[in-house]
Amino acid sequence: METINRLKENVEIILPQDGLEQKLEQAKNENRSLVIKLGFDPTAPDLHLGHAVVLKKMKQFQDFGHQIVILVGSFTATIGDPTGKNKSRKPLSIEEVQHNAETYISQLSKVIDVSKAKIVFNSEWLDKLSSSELIQLLSKVTVAQLMHRNDFNKRFTENTPISMHELLYPILQGFDSVKLNCDVEMGGTDQLFNCTMGRQLQETFNLSPQIVMCMPLLKGLDGKEKMSKSLNNIIGLTDEPTEMFGKTMSIPDNLILEYLDLATDFSPEEKQVVKERLSTGENPMDIKKAIAKNIISQYHSKEDADKAERFFQNQFQNKKFDEKAFTPVAIESLEAQNTALALINLCQKLKADMTKSALKRLIEGGGVQVNNDKVMDSFLDIELVAGTKIRIGKRDFYELL
């Protein structure tokens, strides 16, 4: 059936394999929609294309009329979260959680229809859980099971610390599924263990176990690690169009297919065309441009995508220095005492976030250009006249006015 195929597209793991078909059938017979859960840790409040992979799948469910539930792990975040980390994350305050959750929700609207989604906070029930209830819950799970989870196992064998509370996290996440009576839990493949825990717990509560659907983890800009804020390899959903374009262009070629499948919203037919272009030897750069434009169209607009492409071509592919786009800087704002300023001091005014030592290294390493000339003398006096153009590093261009 068409629906099934669409829903299964790109999904890496479905447990059990034919579970989705059964659930859909069951829902149809009962004349109801499925409850699809996706959990979020309100930690770093920036969503990126990696999150979007799962969110898009949620959107599909939504488009097919199912009820999606965004679960904010407000409780778990306040006790610290081990997901995908070798180190435990530090607990967040309630205020931070609240703030991050709000940021999340506004970003979620870039992919899903938030007005039709149900947004719940797990502190709603976990706060009220008594010690005896908690311990009863814990009795359903064995230590050996928990130690099967990859990162626990790894940390345990490597003798890196695992705090007790981290072990509870998957169990609490599973309990969320019990409370919400989920039909499906979505997540990245790194969530497989936690999602499976939900199945197990639902069974002990005599509920129909949820289907687990894991989406592949999108790799980050480095082409090695999964996309993650802390690895500084993300394309954020709120990134500026020009930034999205540049970042997309910088992904390694071997990621092109992955991005095509997971990050674009091309139809299967369109994807096939792109793949053929690639295999017939077309310059991968052009394929990346198409992908970049598609991504920007999703999160900004078609116009922004075109603009970003033009900007990229002019700013980085065009070798002519004078034709770049320069950020205007008023000479008065430099607060110079004289009509000239040593290059290093000028650079520091323009890039306040860099230390003087770092700038000095950059200049002496040939990373600064003044009016189309590479200047490697930090103390060369630069006349402060309108029209002076300065390039600092690869992508910062300024013009004095």
Add this chain to the structure above:
RNA sequence: GGGGAGAUUCCAGAGUGGCCAAAUGGGACGGACUGUAACUCCGUUAGCGUAAGCUUUCGAAGGUUCGAAUCCUUCUCUCCCCA
């Protein structure tokens, strides 16, 4: 509760009294080459000083010493083994 090992710069990991702002590798950043790709090569990788040099940094706080990442004391944290 007892015994042992350990905490080093972004990360990993050398360094056991001056030659240490601290080897090496990774990452990152710059340069050359390119398609802001990859590969390769080169350089840089605490702050301030146009320099001499100064300041902060080797888990934390004290101490010994002309001089400490290195020695001593206390503390915090981690790992291992035993009970």
